[in-house]
Amino acid sequence: MSIPFIQTRALEHVYTAEDGRSIPALRGIDLTVHRGEFVALIGPNGSGKSTLARHFNALLLPTAGEVWVDGMLTSDPRHVQAVRQRVGMVFQNPDNQLVAGTVEEDVAFGPENLGIPPTEIRRRVDEALEVVGMTDYRRHPPHMLSGGQKQRVVIAGALATRPDCIVFDEPTSMLDAEGRRQVLQTVRRLNAELGLTVILITQSMDEAALAQRVLVMDGGRVVLDGPPEAVLEAEELDGLGLGRPYAAEVARRLRAQGVPLPRGLLTVEALAAALQNI
Amino acid sequence: MHIRVESLTHIYAQGTPAERVALRGITLEIGPGERVGISGPTGSGKSTLVQHIAGLLTPTSGQVLLDGVPAHARTPEARARRHQVGLAFQFPEAQMFELTVSREVAFGPRHLGLNADEIAGRVRWALEMVGLDPESFAERVPFALSGGEMRRVALAGILALKPRVLILDEPTAGLDPRGRADILARLRAWQAETGATLILVSHHLDEMAGMVDRVVLLANGQVVADGPTRSVLGDGYRLRAAGLSPPPGVALLEALRAAGWPVRTDVLDIEDVVSEIARWFFNHKDTKTRSIINRSF
Numbered sequence: 001m002s003i004p005f006i007q008t009r010a011l012e013h014v015y016t017a018e019d020g021r022s023i024p025a026l027r028g029i030d031l032t033v034h035r036g037e038f039v040a041l042i043g044p045n046g047s048g049k050s051t052l053a054r055h056f057n058a059l060l061l062p063t064a065g066e067v068w069v070d071g072m073l074t075s076d077p078r079h080v081q082a083v084r085q086r087v088g089m090v091f092q093n094p095d096n097q098l099v100a101g102t103v104e105e106d107v108a109f110g111p112e113n114l115g116i117p118p119t120e121i122r123r124r125v126d127e128a129l130e131v132v133g134m135t136d137y138r139r140h141p142p143h144m145l146s147g148g149q150k151q152r153v154v155i156a157g158a159l160a161t162r163p164d165c166i167v168f169d170e171p172t173s174m175l176d177a178e179g180r181r182q183v184l185q186t187v188r189r190l191n192a193e194l195g196l197t198v199i200l201i202t203q204s205m206d207e208a209a210l211a212q213r214v215l216v217m218d219g220g221r222v223v224l225d226g227p228p229e230a231v232l233e234a235e236e237l238d239g240l241g242l243g244r245p246y247a248a249e250v251a252r253r254l255r256a257q258g259v260p261l262p263r264g265l266l267t268v269e270a271l272a273a274a275l276q277n278i
Numbered sequence: 279m280h281i282r283v284e285s286l287t288h289i290y291a292q293g294t295p296a297e298r299v300a301l302r303g304i305t306l307e308i309g310p311g312e313r314v315g316i317s318g319p320t321g322s323g324k325s326t327l328v329q330h331i332a333g334l335l336t337p338t339s340g341q342v343l344l345d346g347v348p349a350h351a352r353t354p355e356a357r358a359r360r361h362q363v364g365l366a367f368q369f370p371e372a373q374m375f376e377l378t379v380s381r382e383v384a385f386g387p388r389h390l391g392l393n394a395d396e397i398a399g400r401v402r403w404a405l406e407m408v409g410l411d412p413e414s415f416a417e418r419v420p421f422a423l424s425g426g427e428m429r430r431v432a433l434a435g436i437l438a439l440k441p442r443v444l445i446l447d448e449p450t451a452g453l454d455p456r457g458r459a460d461i462l463a464r465l466r467a468w469q470a471e472t473g474a475t476l477i478l479v480s481h482h483l484d485e486m487a488g489m490v491d492r493v494v495l496l497a498n499g500q501v502v503a504d505g506p507t508r509s510v511l512g513d514g515y516r517l518r519a520a521g522l523s524p525p526p527g528v529a530l531l532e533a534l535r536a537a538g539w540p541v542r543t544d545v546l547d548i549e550d551v552v553s554e555i556a557r558w559f560f561n562h563k564d565t566k567t568r569s570i571i572n573r574s575f
């Protein structure tokens with residue numbers, strides 16, 4: 001059963017530049033994200049992904065239209081705190097998001113700001129570190145960790161505020177392949193095991209392929225919305241310059257040469273298996 | 279410019295509890311006009327190494343020589359050489375401080391003593407190189423841009439220097455796929471035309487493969503491989519030993535090979551990966567068809 005968690009109605013966002021020029025970043029977005037969904041948000045640079053994401057936790061407010069989070073209107077000042085508690089954010093560069101001297105202090109930072117009692121904080125920190133697999137590093141200084149580990153600490157910090165949803169804004173773009181794998185595995189597990197609603201912004205079509213649903217933005221609008229198998233091989237993506245997952249691109253070229261491969265092969269593993277079974 | 283890295287060691291925060299050995303006796307030579315990729319797991323020392331090449335850090339021991347002059351020295355010769363090295367940092371946001379995009383991009387050229395027309399020309403050229411329309415972006419505030427737009431501005435700022443040695447530290451993080459392909463293609467063309475040295479630091483091995491002739495792998499502050507692109511990036515075993523995952527084409531061919539297909543696995547370009555699979559697939563199908571025909575007679 002799907003329960004709406006985030007809803008936008010005719011959402012518009014217009015930035016005003018220093019010189020007074022208007023920069024329309026969102027041009028009428030009607031969107032529903034359901035509880036427990038794992039949504040990938042893709043689109044060219046400047047298409048409005050980060051702007052949209054910032055509306056999900058009231059970091060930005062609509063210049064027109066509405067955003068509802070768990071039944072609360074984000075533009076109602078009484079709800080800002082509650083909305084921020086429901087939706088957490090993880091950004092691209094973990095270094096800018098780690099503030100404390102040890103990993104556990106860092107994870108405790110969010111709940112402390114919410115005024116949560118120390119014993120409860122303790123419990124949440126333990127739990128969050130356990131979930132991301134960083135318990136052994138609790139007393140380490142965060143700057144001594146690898147990029148993938150740092151990003152997992154940032155995720156633990158977001159989890160400790162007990163959100164229902166986390167928006168990840170390009171969380172892997174600074175990581176090596178192993179760091180990316182670690183973070184994505186953590187994200188998938190949070191979604192599958194804790195039912196966390198996940199919104200993953202990415203420039204990697206291979207990462208988008210891991211989601212249940214892919215939203216494509218262009219020029220401040222959502223132009224495609226559907227399961228990865230349908231969206232990531234759509235002809236329209238060529239026009240947007242987004243390309244395909246690596247395996248899907250190899251499969252497309254092999255099909256053109258007469259190799260009878262089906263569509264929907266989005267990962268290297270799936271393609272290798274399909275080739276062996278022809 | 280000739281770059282020589284000699285037994286270079288770098289220790290951060292030496293003598294404090296946070297002490298960190300980032301580079302352990304690295305020796306390396308990069309000739310004029312070479313196109314070199316540097317990769318390695320997070321924390322392996324890549325950014326530290328390229329900051330030394332740009333003369334921005336002082337070695338704990340060892341040295342970097344730019345045409346025979348220590349890169350970090352406080353002499354006019356060293357300064358002149360540093361001016362020919364352009365380094366685009368991994369985290370460009372940290373570097374931006376001007377109030378408009380055009381001033382940000384013009385910052386470097388202004389310090390090279392160029393006249394106003396030359397500077398304006400460079401700014402326009404650099405913005406076009408990174409795919410930003412000068413009309414709509416020149417007067418924007420660099421901080422009030424999208425992530426990918428900001429990165430493009432930072433890149434443009436380095437390109438506008440037209441350096442003899444161009445060092446790019448994770449230049450494509452945050453760029454959309456078309457932007458990445460277009461910018462890399464223009465950089466390739468510019469490099470070919472000018473004969474500049476190109477040093478590309480990246481975690482994206484398939485992207486690196488099309489850009490460089492030589493790849494240096496770092497692990498734990500040491501050079502663990504240094505050789506022609508295909509021999510380093512096509513060797514899944516060695517990459518894994520260094521803590522890296524092979525490029526996707528190599529991983530695909532390895533999976534097929536493990537399943538008994540006698541394909542080569544050191545293939546990097548996607549077109550060649552496709553040919554390798556197609557070639558073997560059709561040979562194999564022929565033998566299959568032939569054996570079916572044989573049986574039916």
Ligand SMILES: Nc1ncnc2c1ncn2[C@@H]1O[C@H](COP(=O)(O)OP(=O)(O)OP(=O)(O)O)[C@@H](O)[C@H]1O
Binds near residue numbers: 025050051421
């Ligand atoms: N603080 C700001 N002030 C003014 N304009 C902004 C601001 N932030 C973003 N913009 C503009 O709004 C549009 C959408 O930006 P946004 O950051 O949402 O894009 P994005 O899809 O996240 O892009 P990227 O992939 O580059 O991160 C762009 O045209 C951008 O220049």
Ligand SMILES: Nc1ncnc2c1ncn2[C@@H]1O[C@H](COP(=O)(O)OP(=O)(O)OP(=O)(O)O)[C@@H](O)[C@H]1O
Binds near residue numbers: 147
């Ligand atoms: N300013 C600093 N102070 C202390 N230690 C540092 C500093 N900068 C880097 N280090 C440490 O030095 C080592 C090498 O870091 P460096 O940034 O060169 O790695 P890298 O290969 O560029 O990693 P990445 O792929 O994550 O960018 C790491 O262990 C890192 O934690």
Ligand SMILES: [Mg+2]
Binds near residue numbers: 049050051424425426
């Ligand atoms: Mg963004």
Ligand SMILES: [Mg+2]
Binds near residue numbers: 326368447
């Ligand atoms: Mg680095």
